[in-house]
Amino acid sequence: MKSKHEQRSEDTKQEILKSAGQLFAEKGYxxxxxxxxxxxxxxxxxxxxxxFKDKETLLHQLSMPSLQELQKKFDQISKINSLSSEEKxxxxxxxxxxxxxxxxxMYDIFFNAKSSRVDxxxxxxxxxxxxxxxxxxxxxxxxxxxxxxxxxxLAFARIYYYSLNGILSTYSYQHxxxxxxxxxxxxxxxxxxxxxxxxxxxxxx
Amino acid sequence: MKSKHEQRSEDTKQEILKSAGQLFAEKGYxxxxxxxxxxxxxxxxxxxxxxFKDKETLLHQLSMPSLQELQKKFDQISKINSLSSEEKxxxxxxxxxxxxxxxxxMYDIFFNAKSSRVDxxxxxxxxxxxxxxxxxxxxxxxxxxxxxxxxxxLAFARIYYYSLNGILSTYSYQHxxxxxxxxxxxxxxxxxxxxxxxxxxxxxx
Amino acid sequence: MKSKHEQRSEDTKQEILKSAGQLFAEKGYxxxxxxxxxxxxxxxxxxxxxxFKDKETLLHQLSMPSLQELQKKFDQISKINSLSSEEKxxxxxxxxxxxxxxxxxMYDIFFNAKSSRVDxxxxxxxxxxxxxxxxxxxxxxxxxxxxxxxxxxLAFARIYYYSLNGILSTYSYQHxxxxxxxxxxxxxxxxxxxxxxxxxxxxxx
Amino acid sequence: MKSKHEQRSEDTKQEILKSAGQLFAEKGYxxxxxxxxxxxxxxxxxxxxxxFKDKETLLHQLSMPSLQELQKKFDQISKINSLSSEEKxxxxxxxxxxxxxxxxxMYDIFFNAKSSRVDxxxxxxxxxxxxxxxxxxxxxxxxxxxxxxxxxxLAFARIYYYSLNGILSTYSYQHxxxxxxxxxxxxxxxxxxxxxxxxxxxxxx
DNA sequence: AATGAATGAGCTTTCATTCAT
DNA sequence: AATGAATGAAAGCTCATTCAT
Numbered sequence: 130m131k132s133k134h135e136q137r138s139e140d141t142k143q144e145i146l147k148s149a150g151q152l153f154a155e156k157g158y159x160x161x162x163x164x165x166x167x168x169x170x171x172x173x174x175x176x177x178x179x180x181f182k183d184k185e186t187l188l189h190q191l192s193m194p195s196l197q198e199l200q201k202k203f204d205q206i207s208k209i210n211s212l213s214s215e216e217k218x219x220x221x222x223x224x225x226x227x228x229x230x231x232x233x234x235m236y237d238i239f240f241n242a243k244s245s246r247v248d249x250x251x252x253x254x255x256x257x258x259x260x261x262x263x264x265x266x267x268x269x270x271x272x273x274x275x276x277x278x279x280x281x282x283l284a285f286a287r288i289y290y291y292s293l294n295g296i297l298s299t300y301s302y303q304h305x306x307x308x309x310x311x312x313x314x315x316x317x318x319x320x321x322x323x324x325x326x327x328x329x330x331x332x333x334x
Numbered sequence: 335m336k337s338k339h340e341q342r343s344e345d346t347k348q349e350i351l352k353s354a355g356q357l358f359a360e361k362g363y364x365x366x367x368x369x370x371x372x373x374x375x376x377x378x379x380x381x382x383x384x385x386f387k388d389k390e391t392l393l394h395q396l397s398m399p400s401l402q403e404l405q406k407k408f409d410q411i412s413k414i415n416s417l418s419s420e421e422k423x424x425x426x427x428x429x430x431x432x433x434x435x436x437x438x439x440m441y442d443i444f445f446n447a448k449s450s451r452v453d454x455x456x457x458x459x460x461x462x463x464x465x466x467x468x469x470x471x472x473x474x475x476x477x478x479x480x481x482x483x484x485x486x487x488l489a490f491a492r493i494y495y496y497s498l499n500g501i502l503s504t505y506s507y508q509h510x511x512x513x514x515x516x517x518x519x520x521x522x523x524x525x526x527x528x529x530x531x532x533x534x535x536x537x538x539x
Numbered sequence: 540m541k542s543k544h545e546q547r548s549e550d551t552k553q554e555i556l557k558s559a560g561q562l563f564a565e566k567g568y569x570x571x572x573x574x575x576x577x578x579x580x581x582x583x584x585x586x587x588x589x590x591f592k593d594k595e596t597l598l599h600q601l602s603m604p605s606l607q608e609l610q611k612k613f614d615q616i617s618k619i620n621s622l623s624s625e626e627k628x629x630x631x632x633x634x635x636x637x638x639x640x641x642x643x644x645m646y647d648i649f650f651n652a653k654s655s656r657v658d659x660x661x662x663x664x665x666x667x668x669x670x671x672x673x674x675x676x677x678x679x680x681x682x683x684x685x686x687x688x689x690x691x692x693l694a695f696a697r698i699y700y701y702s703l704n705g706i707l708s709t710y711s712y713q714h715x716x717x718x719x720x721x722x723x724x725x726x727x728x729x730x731x732x733x734x735x736x737x738x739x740x741x742x743x744x
Numbered sequence: 745m746k747s748k749h750e751q752r753s754e755d756t757k758q759e760i761l762k763s764a765g766q767l768f769a770e771k772g773y774x775x776x777x778x779x780x781x782x783x784x785x786x787x788x789x790x791x792x793x794x795x796f797k798d799k800e801t802l803l804h805q806l807s808m809p810s811l812q813e814l815q816k817k818f819d820q821i822s823k824i825n826s827l828s829s830e831e832k833x834x835x836x837x838x839x840x841x842x843x844x845x846x847x848x849x850m851y852d853i854f855f856n857a858k859s860s861r862v863d864x865x866x867x868x869x870x871x872x873x874x875x876x877x878x879x880x881x882x883x884x885x886x887x888x889x890x891x892x893x894x895x896x897x898l899a900f901a902r903i904y905y906y907s908l909n910g911i912l913s914t915y916s917y918q919h920x921x922x923x924x925x926x927x928x929x930x931x932x933x934x935x936x937x938x939x940x941x942x943x944x945x946x947x948x949x
Numbered sequence: 950a951a952t953g954a955a956t957g958a959g960c961t962t963t964c965a966t967t968c969a970t
Numbered sequence: 971a972a973t974g975a976a977t978g979a980a981a982g983c984t985c986a987t988t989c990a991t
């Protein structure tokens with residue numbers, strides 16, 4: 130059981146993470162200042178440095194949990210027996226898209242090699258997650274199409290994965306609220322998934 | 335014939351453009367400083383302001399020419415009567431991909447809304463080009479699929495366009511030479527285009 | 540009671556104000572740099588931005604308090620019933636002169652249109668004060684001369700006000716101590732006031 | 745006789761002086777850039793450095809002739825026998841005011857000790873002129889009032905001189921054209937001169 | 950005599966970060 | 971544990987001035 134001190138400390142940390150998450154999402158990493166995060170979190174900007182080495186560390190610590198949560202959701206969906214592989218793929222794709230729009234401004238950091246610090250510990254962690262996400266999609270595509278695990282599958286998976294990201298990246302800078310954005314884009318994404326799967330199937334004939 | 339002065343002036347300007355192009359590419363517009371560009375170009379930072387009104391203008395002058403060239407190529411392909419619409423679309427897509435890989439450096443700037451300030455003159459120019467490129471693709475998709483110009487066409491065109499960009503963006507940070515990269519990715523892109531078109535057709539049934 | 544923090548903060552702020560006052564006085568607003576003010580105040584230039592939004596705000600915060608004090612003194616004198624209007628005018632003029640010599644440093648900023656940006660909030664504040672000071676003098680001239688509030692009164696008031704300022708501006712750069720300066724100039728100012736009033740009266744005959 | 749080269753050279757120099765004069769007058773010394781002057785003068789900014797050591801020297805060379813011209817005018821007026829001393833004083837005052845409004849932005853440099861470089865040659869020259877102008881006014885006041893050359897005269901002269909400058913300084917930042925400004929202010933100045941002289945006379949009684 | 954090219958010094962301002970309490 | 975005070979580094983940009991032709 131946590132002491133009162135520990136509890137309060139933990140609260141502050143969470144408040145900071147929440148605030149940072151919101152702001153990064155709204156305005157993008159660079160455009161957000163430490164002082165802004167602090168203000169929003171109801172603490173002093175120096176307090177942030179008690180919990181996080183620097184701004185970048187804050188970002189990484191912020192992104193890990195949501196990525197892990199995403200992964201968990203993926204696992205759950207995978208395990209629903211009542212769904213066909215194709216339905217699973219669609220559902221997972223929807224989750225993925227939602228997640229990315231939700232974490233819009235972390236999007237870059239997740240998926241652009243550019244902003245990676247490959248030499249550092251947390252980065253590796255992120256890369257691992259990234260790869261796992263891709264693997265899950267690949268697997269579901271494989272099952273949906275009854276394909277062997279060959280080069281063609283890899284190519285299909287890439288096209289699928291990158292297409293999703295392409296559409297996503299195009300919208301990841303829009304300044305709409307999550308709800309509005311999702312509502313607006315849902316048909317496009319659903320259609321895209323549909324068409325890609327249809328295309329794959331047709332190609333295989 | 336150019337005077338010595340003119341020649342030197344032109345050289346410097348080109349050096350700046352080259353340097354800016356590289357750096358914007360590597361690190362993104364915001365992360366690059368004027369002084370950095372200057373150092374790389376072998377001149378003083380003030381010299382840059384001799385040739386470009388400000389940082390943003392430099393960015394735009396940097397991107398306009400290649401975009402215009404691309405547009406010209408598109409026009410040419412559109413006019414080749416011996417090609418079917420689908421073949422034109424494929425050809426144009428190939429050109430587009432080649433262009434983007436070639437200008438990998440500037441890719442972000444071209445296609446990320448990030449650097450847009452819609453209220454300003456030069457930006458409009460770029461946006462116009464962007465839109466025209468999209469329109470040409472849309473039109474060819476329309477003809478390929480014998481579609482009316484409706485919402486479905488728009489959705490298809492978006493999916494097509496953004497999928498290409500998705501795959502592109504994934505590879506635009508690789509540090510391979512253009513030739514090698516194109517050779518390596520050509521099959522993937524051709525396959526993607528194929529699958530999308532097949533998917534569209536199937537969806538229409 | 541003030542905490543140590545508050546005390547130190549207040550000290551620094553005052554140091555900055557003092558330094559800025561001196562420097563603006565010596566060299567004029569534009570010619571003084573933020574770094575110069577900071578150096579003189581014994582702090583970093585960034586510290587200034589802790590206390591003042593920007594250079595212009597510093598200027599205004601610098602000038603407002605003394606102007607307000609002056610205004611208060613004017614009000615007090617106006618209310619002394621035992622004095623005739625002419626005596627009030629003289630007394631107020633003396634106060635005004637004393638004030639200006641005391642704030643020699645800031646004289647320019649107070650009274651030169653140069654530093655005005657009429658479109659901005661804080662500036663309006665200063666302008667308002669300036670106008671009020673002028674109005675009080677005008678009123679007293681009116682009463683002293685039993686004039687109606689017409690164009691002639693306005694002309695007289697202007698001449699009176701600007702003449703005072705003319706003499707002031709001439710001496711506002713001298714580097715004597717306030718006491719010495721006042722002692723030395725008192726006769727001149729008293730004489731000037733006298734002559735102007737005499738002149739007004741004679742003109743009216 | 746001047747060679748063609750010499751003539752052209754002289755022309756350029758005059759063009760620069762003219763341009764600088766206009767611009768300094770319009771916007772004030774600091775706000776005018778060398779490049780602006782050059783553009784206006786129809787030459788390159790580097791050319792300016794052929795004729796003038798630096799910006800400040802340009803300013804000083806610019807102010808001397810007009811001051812000298814003013815002095816000449818003063819002398820001429822002094823010598824007109826048909827005018828009474830008082831009329832001469834009034835006429836000279838008018839000339840002085842006109843000159844100052846005309847040279848509005850040099851006004852500071854002429855009359856503010858602030859911007860003097862006391863250690864330098866041209867500055868001394870200006871100071872000499874300044875003093876001479878004051879002396880001429882003093883002398884005419886003396887004659888107008890039939891005063892001996894005593895402390896009272898000095899005090900009167902100061903009040904007179906500084907009052908003029910006070911009114912002038914107040915208007916020297918207005919951005920109206922010379923003609924308009926003179927027309928607008930003439931009555932005020934005439935009235936001021938009138939009142940001061942009346943005041944002097946009354947005081948002497 | 951004249952100029953285009955180029956530069957260094959310097960400006961205001963912002964920000965992540967550290968120090969002292 | 972927490973914070974207000976303070977700072978150094980760096981950004982974009984301007985300007986008077988010099989260099990090379």
